[in-house]
Amino acid sequence: MIYEFLDQNGNHVELSMSMAEAPSIGAIITHEGRTLTRIASFMQIDPATNRHQYPYVSTSLPRRLSGCKVTGQGKPIIESKRHERNIMAQHGFEKD
Numbered sequence: 001m002i003y004e005f006l007d008q009n010g011n012h013v014e015l016s017m018s019m020a021e022a023p024s025i026g027a028i029i030t031h032e033g034r035t036l037t038r039i040a041s042f043m044q045i046d047p048a049t050n051r052h053q054y055p056y057v058s059t060s061l062p063r064r065l066s067g068c069k070v071t072g073q074g075k076p077i078i079e080s081k082r083h084e085r086n087i088m089a090q091h092g093f094e095k096d
Contacts, residue, residue: 004072005029005036014072041072055079065091 003022005013013036023029027038061068061076067087068076078084088094 002041002073004039004041005031006039007034007036012072054081054083061087061093067091 001019001022002014002016005015007013013031013034015031015036023038025038025040029036029038055077057071058076058078061078063074063076064070065076065087067090068078068083070076076087078087
């Protein structure tokens with residue numbers, strides 16, 4: 001999963017690590033010579049989870065898709081079944 005941190009200059013840094021390795025929110029770590037503080041991420045949803053539960057982050061749709069909120073990486077967040085149908089119709093996509 002991707003976890004968010006702040007460096008000493010207030011810049012956001014995203015690190016990929018397993019849930020077992022992730023430090024607690026507020027913990028301070030050193031990564032590649034930089035001191036980082038773990039912050040709460042905006043969206044902690046694993047896209048591989050059951051998609052019948054909303055919201056979910058789509059890995060199939062294009063990044064920064066109009067009509068969707070997006071994650072820090074620009075991946076669209078599908079908020080409900082109705083939202084999913086509307087986005088698919090609006091952009092001419094079909095669900096697999």
